Amino acid sequence: MLRQRKLEMNNGIAGTTLRINLTTGEIERILSDEEVYRRWHGGRGVIAKILYDEVPRNADPLGPENIFIVNVGIMSGCFIPAGSKVEFGSVSPLTNGHGDSNMGGHFGPMLKFAGYDMIIFTGISPKPVYLYLDNDIIELRDASRYWGMGSLDCEKQLKKDLGEDFEIATIGPAGENGVLFSCITHDFGRQAGRTGQGAVMGSKKLKAIAVRGNRSIGVHDLESLKKQVMEIILRTKTHPNMEPWQKYGTSFFVKWSNDNAVLPAYNFQTTYFEDVDKIDGNQLVEQCLISHKACFGCWMNCGKYTKAVVPGKPIVHLEGPEYETTATCGSNLGMKDINHVAYINWMLDNLGMDTMSGGGVTAFAMECFERGLITEKDLEGHTLKWGSLDDVEHFLDMVACRRGIGEWFAGGSKQASEKIGHGSEKFAMQVKGQEMSGYDGRWAxxxxxxxxxxxxxxxxxxxxxxxxxxxxxxxxxxxxxxxxxxxxxxxxxxxxxxxxxxxxxxxDVTAEEIVESLNHITGWGVxxxxxxxxxxxxxxxxxxxxxxxxxxxxxxxxxxxxxxxxxxxxxxxxxxxxxxxxxxxxxxxxxxxxxxxxxxxxxxxxxxxxxxxxxxxxxxxxxGFLGKPIPGGIPPVRGKKYKPKAF
Ligand code: SF4
Structure with missing residues (x-):
């Protein structure tokens, strides 16, 4: 156990970075370096530099040489709207490149309130562990009794065991079993879903991180920050976009996407789903919604706490489905009932798989089944038909457990298509190994x-x-x-x-306003x-x-x-x-x-x-891969400055 001294910093930085060698159990406490943050701005920036510098180029993403990083950035946890995020990063087992993914909720701010900006995990623990952080108490604890639990079940159990005021980030069985698109879950429905960060946690035998803290975060100019934020609060409260976001979250985009021919349906075969009215935002609100839910410091409450009621199955509670999940696990699988989409959402959450990749991989498998490239024999006697919840439930269990051909799909649709062959790579809808999100780009x-x-x-x-x-x-x-x-x-x-x-x-908060907030917090004058x-x-x-x-x-x-x-x-x-x-x-x-x-x-x-x-x-x-000099030189400013309606 280590105790941490309190550090005084007035720039949004909490003060402490932890380096934890999971192989030896050694925990090193380091002063967070403002110079590093000034150059790389925290979050994905600091993560990118550490991964570039420290992970050997031939390291197995699921081996001991990969590094798993948690970084809370500069603005998270501060007195600003929606300062709720935390970033996770490692070399991605799904893409074999830099990987990062973030989630909202309360975990990131709580990590900062406990005094930590970043945790860098190296090595592999000899047995399942979880990291326990209670202000200055830092312990790696035995996680044997939590290993094998679903993500949602594990979070519930850890809160019961440690206290409701702990914030938990955890993985599910898929992450433990090395499914390459496994996610990290928190707050019973917030996920760092992309790039397989849950698989890296699982490879390190790190089941969860539990944190509680009650410190404040020093900022450079609190009065100016308060004044600016109050102005933003008053202005955005009545913004016309606020009400639909609060009522539907991102689910109001489902019908819009269908109308605009970008909603993927049947594994991106088409962009029109004839039953969209059965799975859109209205159905979510009318059939599933229990209450609205928000992350730390946010009043947009785009999160929807819901239940899925499906005859013959237990009633389950979840957060979602939001737009991406409805697209990738709804229309893309031919699901014609919002309760079925919500049930798939819950399954993926508890198994600990990214809903975007999970939906994409399942849709790919469904098309393979339709084309006879995989059969009932491969699926342990089950079919895998569009719109069948039972089929999806069985298939996802095979994938999470890496059972039979579930092993192929546990590597994502790209790896599965390489195993299946017969031209299936044409409709494995991914780039660099990661499945597409919920938009078809053929006419966009x-x-x-x-x-x-x-x-x-x-x-x-x-x-x-x-x-x-x-x-x-x-x-x-x-x-x-x-x-x-x-x-x-x-x-x-x-x-x-x-x-x-x-x-x-x-x-409609401008980029200039966001940077002004950053400067009030840091004093950097960026x-x-x-x-x-x-x-x-x-x-x-x-x-x-x-x-x-x-x-x-x-x-x-x-x-x-x-x-x-x-x-x-x-x-x-x-x-x-x-x-x-x-x-x-x-x-x-x-x-x-x-x-x-x-x-x-x-x-x-x-x-x-x-x-x-x-x-x-x-x-x-x-x-031998440095780009050849460009005749006439490079553009002085890269990227046309463009302010689209939504950025
Ligand atoms: S509730 Fe929605 S809008 Fe608010 S911080 Fe969370 S994800 Fe963002």
Whole structure:
């Protein structure tokens, strides 16, 4: 057990970083370094630098050399709206590149109230453990009795055993069993879902982190911060977007997506779901809603505490389903009852699997079954038909336990398609190994490019362009790349500062105002352009990391599955629409040019040096993947500055 001394810092930093060697049980307490935060802005930025520096390029993501990091960023836990996030990071077992994922709730702020900015886990524990943090008490405790429990069950049990005032982050059986798209769960429904962070926790035999703290966080200029935040509170309270967000959360997008031909249905075969009215936000509110739920410091309460009532099954309680889960586990699986979607949501949550990848993998398996590529014999006598909840329940159990062909799908749809063959890679809807989120990009080319180029594999959080695609013309791809680059700089800043983008982005709070809050907290005097440049630096570093680990030109990894250009949308308002292969090549060419990378998708020395990443340029050069100099030089500012309706 260690006791931690209290540190006084007035810049949003709590003061202490922990390094925990799970192999030896050694716990090292380090003073958090403001210089590191000043340069990398915390959250995903600090995580990216540590992973780049410390994880050997040939390290197995599920082996002892991978590092698992928890970072709370600068703004989380402070007196600001929705300062609720915490970022997790490690080399992703799903993509084999830099991986990070965040979640809301109360865990991040509580970690800071206990005095911690970051926890760096190395090694592998010889037995299941959980980390116990109670202000200055730091213990690795035996987790044998929790090992094997569902995520939701484990959180409930730990709260019972330790006290309701502890905040818990935990994994489920899928993470313990090394399912590569396993997530971390907290607050009975908040997940760090993407990039398989739960699998890394499981590989380290780390079942959970439990934290309680009651310290305050010092800031640079509290009076100015209070004044600014009060003004934002009063202004946003009556913003027209506030009411639908509070009532429906993200679920009000389900029908909108169907109407605009981006809702994936039947494993992205089409973008029109004929039964959308049975699973949309209205059904969620009318049939499932128990109460609204919010994260720390947020009054948008987009979370929906619900129940799923399905005849023949136990009544289950959960948070959700929100938009992404309804799309990936609802229309994409042909589910025609919101209670069934909610039940799948609950299953995935308790097993500890990301609902986006879990839905994507299941949809891929369903199409394989439809095409006869997997059979009832492979599925232990079960079928796997569109819209069948019983079939999905059985399949997910096979995956979580890695039983039979569940083993193939536990590696994600890309790995499964490599096992199944017969052209199935065409409809394994992923990029870099990570399944697409709940939008089909065939008639939203900027969205498709966003998936293709996201540094952690297909994910909407890095860049979301559908309203831009609609405004600028859905048939044309020209100019879309610069917008994607800009969004890929501004949106990940939220994961760097560890605040919720939904709140700040959806009620018209400006980037200038967010940076003003950051400056009131830190006293750094940062400008928006400087922050964007920091984000660009982080993006380039994660790109270098990916290329260095996977040893090929970056362009090779930036293609979507062939369905994206070979199959036109067959039904609904987008019938007959779709991008061509030439348009995909054009978007990639324009994207690399906008980033100052060469045509192979490799960062050039000029751009890396401009961003202060000389070491990364040297490393790429040694491996033969440094981008060739661009005739005429790199653009001075990368990414067209563009303020879309939602960022
Ligand atoms: S908008 Fe939703 S996800 Fe974001 S902090 Fe508020 S309740 Fe949490």
């Amino acid at each position: 080319p900027g969205m498709l490019l966003s998936y293709m180029t996201a540094d952690i594999g297909a994910h909407h959080n890095r860049s979301w362009t559908i309203t831009v695609d609609i405004e600028e013309g859905r048939e044309s791809v020209e100019g879309r790349a610069k917008i994607v680059v800009y969004l890929q700089h501004i949106r990940p800043l939220f994961d760097t500062w560890c605040i919720c983008r939904l709140f700040w982005g959806e009620v 400008t928006v352009d400087e922050a964007l440049r920091t984000s660009e630096m982080i993006w380039n570093l994660t790109r270098c990391h990916y290329i260095e680990r996977n040893r090929a030109n970056g362009r090779a990894f930036d293609y979507p599955p062939a369905r994206s250009w070979e199959d036109k949308i067959p039904s609904g308002p987008g019938k007959g629409k779709g991008v061509t292969r030439d348009q995909i090549e054009q978007m990639l060419d324009e994207y690399y040019e906008a980033r100052g990378w060469d045509k192979n998708g490799n960062p050039t020395r000029e751009v890396l040096e401009d961003l202060g990443l000389v070491f990364a340029a040297d490393n790429l050069e040694k491996l």
